[in-house]
Amino acid sequence: MKLWSQFVWCAAILLAVSVSVRPVSGSGPGDSSTGLRSAASRGLEWFGDIGVFSWSLIKDALTPPYELRELIRLMDEIGARSLPLVALAGSAIGVVLSLHTRDSLARFGAKSMLPSLIVISIVKESGPIITALVVSGRVGAGIGAELGSMKVTEQIDAIEASAVNPYKFLVAPRVLACMLMLPLLTIAADFCGIVAGWIANTIVEPMPLKLFVTMGLEQSGFGDLLPATFKTVVFGFIIGIIGCFQGMRATGGTEGVGRASTGAVVLSSLFVILADVVLVRLILTLFPL
Amino acid sequence: MNIEAKADDSAIRLQGLSKSFASQHVLDSIDLRVRRGETLTVLGRSGSGKSVLLKLIIGLQKPDAGSIEVDGQDITRISLTELNNIRKTIGFLFQQAALYDSLTVEENVAFPLRRHTTLRTAERTDRVRELLARVGMEAEVRKMPAQLSGGMKKRVGLARSLALDPKIMLLDEPTAGLDPITTAEINELIQDLQQERQMSFVVVTHDMLTVNAVANRVVMLYKGRLVFDGAPGEMKDSGHPFVSKFLREAEGRD
Numbered sequence: 001m002k003l004w005s006q007f008v009w010c011a012a013i014l015l016a017v018s019v020s021v022r023p024v025s026g027s028g029p030g031d032s033s034t035g036l037r038s039a040a041s042r043g044l045e046w047f048g049d050i051g052v053f054s055w056s057l058i059k060d061a062l063t064p065p066y067e068l069r070e071l072i073r074l075m076d077e078i079g080a081r082s083l084p085l086v087a088l089a090g091s092a093i094g095v096v097l098s099l100h101t102r103d104s105l106a107r108f109g110a111k112s113m114l115p116s117l118i119v120i121s122i123v124k125e126s127g128p129i130i131t132a133l134v135v136s137g138r139v140g141a142g143i144g145a146e147l148g149s150m151k152v153t154e155q156i157d158a159i160e161a162s163a164v165n166p167y168k169f170l171v172a173p174r175v176l177a178c179m180l181m182l183p184l185l186t187i188a189a190d191f192c193g194i195v196a197g198w199i200a201n202t203i204v205e206p207m208p209l210k211l212f213v214t215m216g217l218e219q220s221g222f223g224d225l226l227p228a229t230f231k232t233v234v235f236g237f238i239i240g241i242i243g244c245f246q247g248m249r250a251t252g253g254t255e256g257v258g259r260a261s262t263g264a265v266v267l268s269s270l271f272v273i274l275a276d277v278v279l280v281r282l283i284l285t286l287f288p289l
Numbered sequence: 290m291n292i293e294a295k296a297d298d299s300a301i302r303l304q305g306l307s308k309s310f311a312s313q314h315v316l317d318s319i320d321l322r323v324r325r326g327e328t329l330t331v332l333g334r335s336g337s338g339k340s341v342l343l344k345l346i347i348g349l350q351k352p353d354a355g356s357i358e359v360d361g362q363d364i365t366r367i368s369l370t371e372l373n374n375i376r377k378t379i380g381f382l383f384q385q386a387a388l389y390d391s392l393t394v395e396e397n398v399a400f401p402l403r404r405h406t407t408l409r410t411a412e413r414t415d416r417v418r419e420l421l422a423r424v425g426m427e428a429e430v431r432k433m434p435a436q437l438s439g440g441m442k443k444r445v446g447l448a449r450s451l452a453l454d455p456k457i458m459l460l461d462e463p464t465a466g467l468d469p470i471t472t473a474e475i476n477e478l479i480q481d482l483q484q485e486r487q488m489s490f491v492v493v494t495h496d497m498l499t500v501n502a503v504a505n506r507v508v509m510l511y512k513g514r515l516v517f518d519g520a521p522g523e524m525k526d527s528g529h530p531f532v533s534k535f536l537r538e539a540e541g542r543d
Binding site: 150153154155157158159160161162163164165 | 344347349369373374376377379381383384385387388389390400401404405449453
């Protein structure tokens with residue numbers, strides 16, 4: 001990649017973050033001459049802060065004692081309870097893909113490619129990204145609001161005052177639960193998407209599920225499934241860490257809680273998509289077709 | 290712990306303590322000593338840095354300058370592990386009690402015990418019941434914090450802060466926003482604790498009823514400095530205009 005394109009990427013990311021990260025204390029409209037500069041420095045500050053946050057989290061998470069009870073409770077909360085939503089979203093994507101590609105493929109006389117196309121596009125991209133976006137909406141907002149309200153009501157201070165490390169007790173299990181559950185949810189979304197794709201297809205042109213799946217898998221293998229599924233571990237990390245970070249730095253009562261939860265959803269969705277670009281590039285390099 | 294510190298009878302010792310937020314000097318070079326077994330009340334207007342003082346003592350905030358010795362150890366110079374060992378000897382009652390709202394009353398009080406002791410479940414339950422009975426909340430064990438009134442939350446908060454048998458209690462506005470009867474009950478509870486256990490108390494308040502009921506000694510914070518330090522009875526004769534005004538207004542309200 002050329003140097004200038006990398007530069008443009010960085011600038012775009014910084015700008016997006018600066019726009020999304022509202023100032024902690026409302027500074028009012030302000031004059032426009034310092035607006036862009038302060039937005040840029042706010043963006044940089046945010047990156048610095050979340051870097052420090054992630055580092056202290058990783059340090060604390062690796063030393064015992066581990067919060068296994070919390071982890072299991074959160075895996076249920078984050079994983080099992082997101083399942084209906086993720087399954088529904090995955091199915092919808094399967095139906096839409098089937099509806100769209102059917103006509104397009106018919107035009108090229110390649111209708112027999114339909115099962116492969118649905119399977120490959122769901123497994124490689126649609127499944128993982130739609131899962132991550134749905135989870136960042138549901139779980140990111142939840143974590144942001146939960147930790148944000150704990151912060152503004154001094155519950156996080158109370159945890160610290162009773163000699164318990166809030167990073168270890170609150171943040172580490174949440175981030176880890178997100179990382180562990182996203183690949184599983186992605187597999188569920190993939191499965192639902194493929195089945196729903198078959199249903200949508202078979203209504204128009206009846207075809208046994210077994211044949212659909214056999215045709216679908218002809219063109220794809222584990223090389224398509226595994227990297228695409230495991231990249232969602234990174235999405236899980238992003239959703240967990242941004243939700244916790246936004247929550248832990250909430251200030252200013254209920255309004256602050258609202259800001260924390262909005263910020264968690266907006267920023268985690270944004271970074272999931274941006275990270276996807278990098279990850280897809282990386283996967284293509286590491287696992288060439 | 291060094292020998293000098295052991296010979297000293299101060300539970301908390303603040304020297305040259307300063308803290309500011311943005312351009313506002315909340316604490317400006319404060320020197321203060323709390324002796325073992327003493328009950329010190331800190332008076333001052335809302336927003337004068339009283340709560341900040343307590344949060345500095347337990348290490349929730351870092352001072353800009355100065356030292357904070359708790360039990361002979363300067364908490365601004367020790368590692369988090371050492372700080373946590375000191376925090377286990379301090380009970381902190383937050384202004385809004387700060388109960389964990391996803392846990393029941395019983396689980397709230399059990400939280401420090403679960404984290405820091407090796408008590409078995411039955412022993413822990415007994416201890417929690419005993420603590421809750423101590424603050425008159427034994428009937429509410431199964432309730433969630435959202436179902437409790439302000440005074441009840443404070444009681445549960447007090448029980449939770451007593452769980453690890455602390456040597457120092459830091460109480461942030463224990464009676465603010467409570468009716469006079471509940472205020473009197475909480476004050477009595479603090480008095481009982483003073484007699485039962487050899488604990489040091491730092492009580493932040495702006496309620497003269499609480500001062501008169503529990504204090505051995507009073508300090509008053511004004512514009513980041515201590516403008517009065519003495520027995521509650523001596524406040525009338527302090528001569529400082531702010532102290533006189535504070536007393537006048539407090540009496541006018543009662």
